[in-house]
Amino acid sequence: MRITLIGSGNVATHLGAALKNAGHYIAQVYSPNLQHAALLAYHIKAEAIDNLQQIDPAVDVFIISVKDDAIESIVQQLAPHNKLVLHTSGSTDIQLLLKYTAQAGVFYPLQTFSRNKEINFREVPLCIEGATAAIIKQIKELAQTISNNIYDVDSSQRRILHLAAVFACNFPNYLYNIAQNLLTQHQLDFEMLKPLITETADKVQHQLPSAVQTGPAVRNDELTMNKHLEMLHNEPLLQQIYQLLSQGIIKMDKGSNADK
């Protein structure tokens, strides 16, 4: 397919590379910052533009990968070209596109992308939605060229997935950051914690999180929790986080085979 990417952030970058590798032709990359557009465009042999007036309409699909609050003004400007328009946002309803064009769909990769980290796109779950059965079919064909994990997900389900992803990805990463800071402050090597982080993520690939919960809170070990809170006496935010998450663990439904 002939594709133009609107946006040059992490999602656009990884998606663009995957599409290019799958043999698609990437016509243009748009960003309001021409340098950003050029950086991505260079890698995927596309033209960089920083003005939507310069859009080449001779493509099959526009993929919009920008901040949520920038999507509407972009679809408004693309709609007159009468081409398929997809966005990649977890929390934006397809209705926003449908206000401006009937050729609307969603192409949401449920993954975290970072600039300097390669990813195997074939394993990325792609959540797709389309305005019509014909559009869904078209999007699915495109999706299958880059991923093995395609899911039909409507806008209300996608909002839930996006919220769940914040809990499963963004928040754990922040907790890794807290742990790393604690170690660094005490001249300990973050390396020591890495096998634990890997194993924690690995365990829930095969068992429910509730069945493999460990630590002082699930044992209701108040002695240890109080010691920990005392160690954090100079860090009121971390104390609050410790207390709140421990409360949650104490209250959680542990199922029958909880490890402690």
Added chain:
Amino acid sequence: MRITLIGSGNVATHLGAALKNAGHYIAQVYSPNLQHAALLAYHIKAEAIDNLQQIDPAVDVFIISVKDDAIESIVQQLAPHNKLVLHTSGSTDIQLLLKYTAQAGVFYPLQTFSRNKEINFREVPLCIEGATAAIIKQIKELAQTISNNIYDVDSSQRRILHLAAVFACNFPNYLYNIAQNLLTQHQLDFEMLKPLITETADKVQHQLPSAVQTGPAVRNDELTMNKHLEMLHNEPLLQQIYQLLSQGIIKMDKGSNADK
């Protein structure tokens, strides 16, 4: 070495298996619950006992793997045998053992263990401490038979590691549980989130967590955060967790190359 295990929980079980596989002789397994002792003892060809009076003193080392608040009474009862006594606790000072015996040490595996999940013990970081240089040497030799990652860690550093492990393991697992519940409540398959969980843990193996933080909070995307809080209106605890962790992310030191 001839080893007796005091305790039959997850740590004792995985440690016992690793020691047995490395060719050590496990003499006895003690648990106040004889069935629990017998289950582990069966797997590692040891004798199960439920009374410390039945301890066979003809061993080289006692390894105490029980709840923190049970350690003291056990070391008190083992001290008269005059053998090396190690505990495996992250948050218990070596001083507690030294109150009763000079032959004291610590053998703390920095990992999360679950009953039904195999683990490659050679990759488990083992944090060791001993009362004397000779004891440290002896513990290190034992440690090297089962792990490639041996660290000399004193009691105050070990407390920090244990606290950091709660943030890097126990709390993320609880957040996975929240995410899984959100999906299940909306008839979505937890399978969809698994690649995200794996990738999130994988990213920090090579980069600092602060450099790979993603999500609405690090972008200070209030529109999305408010939508998420609204979706959680029936879950006050989850709302509080969402707000507190988002606040933390907004305040975190992102370094120079933050992904958003």
